Amino acid sequence: MAFFQYYYKSKDRSKTNILLFFLRFLSIFSLLVLIINPKIESNKIENVRPVLNVLVDNSASIAYANEQDKVSNFVTNLKVNSALNQKFDINYYTFSDRLSVQDTLAFNAHKTTIITPLQELQELYKDRMAPTLLITDGNQTQGVSYAYYKAKNPIYSVVVGDTLQYDDLKISQINVNSYTNLNNNFPVEIFIQYKGKESINKSISVTQNNTVVFKKNLTFSREKLSQRIQFNLKAHAIGIQNYHVQVASLENEKNTINNSKSFSIEVVDEQAKILILSAVNHPDIGMIRRSIFSNKQHKVELHNDLNKKYQYKDYQLVILYQPTSEFAKIFEDIELEQANVFIITGPKTDWRFLNKAQPFFTKKAISKKESYFPVYNPDFNEFITEDIQFSEFTPLTGYFGELVFNVPFKTVLYQRVLSFETKNPLLATFTLDNRRGALLSGSDSWKWRMQSKVTQNTFQQFDQFFNKLIQYLSSTKKYDRLEVEYNPFVYANENVIIKAQYFDANYVFDTNASLTLSLTNKTTKEQSIFPFTLKNNYYEVVYSDLEAGDYSFSVQTKDKSIRKYGSFSVLTYDVEQQLATANVKDLKLLAKASGGISTAIDNTEPLITQLIEDNQYRIIQTSKRHLQALIDWQWLLALTLFLLTLEWFIRKYYGKI
Known part of the structure; x- marks a missing residue:
């Protein structure tokens, strides 16, 4: 194309014509290369190491058992083990009621779900060889049982805590309605569990405001390890009524925290x-x-x-x-x-x-x-x-x-x-x-x-x-312009959530309201004031660290023309503190079901050696095909435009246009 433009049937053999011919040749050549975009193919060999997921229980039960130092030291030893790190890509996670990437080990979570983080890890690495090293006491406070969960990849359980079984008497569950009517008899159902071999006689009592409202003697033995107690209490006063249940402790009982529990019921005068x-x-x-x-x-x-x-x-x-x-x-x-x-x-x-x-x-x-x-x-x-x-x-x-x-x-x-x-x-x-x-x-x-x-x-x-x-x-009553909703009782370390709705004079929800909450600890008289935040169709205040005790509060508008009062109790009960020994049985069943093994945290050397020497965890070589362009199209396009522009200026300068 350059030849036909500058030399075919042309007698001009000047240096300018030769330069223009050369510029046109380069620009057309660059354009054609740009269109063809040639590539070269190469194969790249990569070594893919198996993944080892280290899943650490970050719940408060580890701290209550005084095992936090052992767990932290074990995790540190895994990080500095050169042979283990050379064989595996190691990922560290913590869990309580959900899975999270490890940052710090605080051992302060007050809920434990083991099955959920295991399922999440298995789904995350379903296409790779990725065994899991589960470091936990095996005590789960919520969720379905994990004992027979059969994972695709092996799970190796490292048991933390005391593995010995002690005699124990505990209140496992209290069933009671949330509401009852004034002067009604409401039912209470209490389940008591006993771990031991000797026959014992103990009493259970229910008190309200330091007054005993129910008491009964119980007998337990090797053949009678649990009892269900049912009785009725009478609702004498309107409002939230708090009750405390106490079962007598055994001699030399290690965990006496689970011998008591509290419950509340709200008494109303309407139905x-x-x-x-x-x-x-x-x-x-x-x-x-x-x-x-x-x-x-x-x-x-x-x-x-x-x-x-x-x-x-x-x-x-x-x-x-x-x-x-x-x-x-x-x-x-x-x-x-x-x-x-x-x-x-x-x-x-x-x-x-x-x-x-x-x-x-x-x-x-x-x-x-x-x-x-x-x-x-x-x-x-x-x-x-x-x-x-x-x-x-x-x-x-x-x-x-x-x-x-x-x-x-x-x-x-x-x-x-x-x-x-x-x-x-x-x-x-x-x-x-x-x-x-x-x-x-x-x-x-x-x-x-x-x-x-x-x-x-x-x-x-x-x-x-x-x-x-x-x-x-x-409801047949007219709207209150300020509605407040809250739980009359919560357990310690759980969030206290108070919700409110405010309506204007036409009883339309006001999204621009300014509501404040004044909270008072009835024992210490300490007061705090917090503003409500708007959340969808209601306002909300959340407390995450209230100490156990009785609290009163008021919710009021900015001009203090409308105000509502309420009270609640934070009960001194932590489910993580009720679990004194490790759940060795379920952790062994979990490891066996997935093809792993279970071991105590004091004897982990054989487990680490097995992971390093196990031939099923091998480094796999993979070949990946790579197509790489020979040219950078952006620079080549810029060069083509430059050559065409230069050719036009030269032709314009010498009057060839």
């Missing part, structure tokens, strides 16, 4: 009656009853007779499950009585009838069924709610169609159809005059409660959410 009406049998009905029954402030009646005359004025809330035309008289009576109502729809619902039977909403439903996944609305502020992982719940079933509210409403849960999030409400609350109501547009919510049990290992989170909804709907 809501709730009526459930349904013409169909469905698992949702059982879920609703069990969830509501978890709050003893509520009484539930279930009826399938839709022709019966009910006294709706005696009920604070009426729940109508999948109403059809059979509910015609019921809706007339409810409207006449102006009762609060919670309507749950589903595949059996007659929407043509329902649209005419009530004034709250309408739906242009078609005969096609749809599955609706829940999406939590963080802006809902009618009452304090939290996301209990709704996005992971199974879908509800209902009819497809657009839902239109005829009254003021607020959405608790939105609908998600497949992967599309909509602004259509799945669960919503509404108000009309002095009435409150709610609509749940789908059936099979019983699966939500079961799924919450599987993921959280308890029904508590779901039941709390559902009962907050029921409490809101069944």
Whole structure:
């Protein structure tokens, strides 16, 4: 191309023409090389070492057993062991209730979950040979058992703490309701466990304000290692009532901390009656009853007779499950009585009838069924709610169609159809005059409660959410402009969380409110003042280091025109301190199930030697193919532009353009 431009049929053989020919040749050549972009291929050999994950228990039980120095020294020895570090890429992690990359070993965590960090490590290194060195006392305070967890990679357990078994008598569990009514007898259930061979006689007592309210003598033996004590106490006063349980200790008992425990119950002077009406049998009905029954402030009646005359004025809330035309008289009576109502729809619902039977909403439903996944609305502020992982719940079933509210409403849960999030409400609350109501547009919510049990290992989170909804709907009192929510008692070293909602003069949640909390220790009289921080649909203050004792507090607005009072107790109980000996049995089972071994921290040399000499942990050579460009396209492109520009200037200077 350069030749045809500057020499073909041209008689000009000047030096300028030769220079222009050369510049054009270089620019075209550079451009072609840039387009071709030649590469060379090479193989790179890499040595891949196996990974050794060192997982260290950072919980307070290690410190209570005075084993923190042994653990720290052992970890230090691993770091300076040249043979071990030459064979393995060693990663150090700590855990208590969750996995974290090791920074410092404080041994101050007050919860222990062993199974969760093991599962996280196995998932993280599922494609590599990565044995785990687990350094722990084996005592787990929450979560499912780890003893028979079969990991893909071997787990070597290093047992920390006293492995001898001592005679022990302890209170393992206390079951009591959160609420009771004034002058009611409320049940208390206490489980006592005994470790020992000799027959013993000991007493258990329950006290309130230094007064013994219950006492019983117990007998234990090798054949009778546990007892369940059930009794009733009477609620004499309104408010939070604290009780202390004490079982007499054994002679020379090593751990006496677990011989006592405290519990509290809130005594109220009100109770809501709730009526459930349904013409169909469905698992949702059982879920609703069990969830509501978890709050003893509520009484539930279930009826399938839709022709019966009910006294709706005696009920604070009426729940109508999948109403059809059979509910015609019921809706007339409810409207006449102006009762609060919670309507749950589903595949059996007659929407043509329902649209005419009530004034709250309408739906242009078609005969096609749809599955609706829940999406939590963080802006809902009618009452304090939290996301209990709704996005992971199974879908509800209902009819497809657009839902239109005829009254003021607020959405608790939105609908998600497949992967599309909509602004259509799945669960919503509404108000009309002095009435409150709610609509749940789908059936099979019983699966939500079961799924919450599987993921959280308890029904508590779901039941709390559902009962907050029921409490809101069944309440007939006018809004307080300042609402406060808190636990009446917490255990030492747990977070104390106080939540508040503030409403303006029109009873709309105020996101610009300035709330402060004044906290007083009743014993020391020490006071502290903290501001609330806004979190979604409520304000919150969190204390993480309160000492055991009784506290009173007040929540007030900036102008001090509105104020609420409360009190709570921090109980002197640390579950980590209840575990005096190492759980050798489960740690051996865990190691055996995964192909590892278990050893005491005082005898780790054979374990380290085995890890170094074990042939299954070999350095693997891998060959990786690398394609490398021969040129740097950025510089070559710049050179091409420079050559073309230089050629243009020269042609312009000599008048060849």
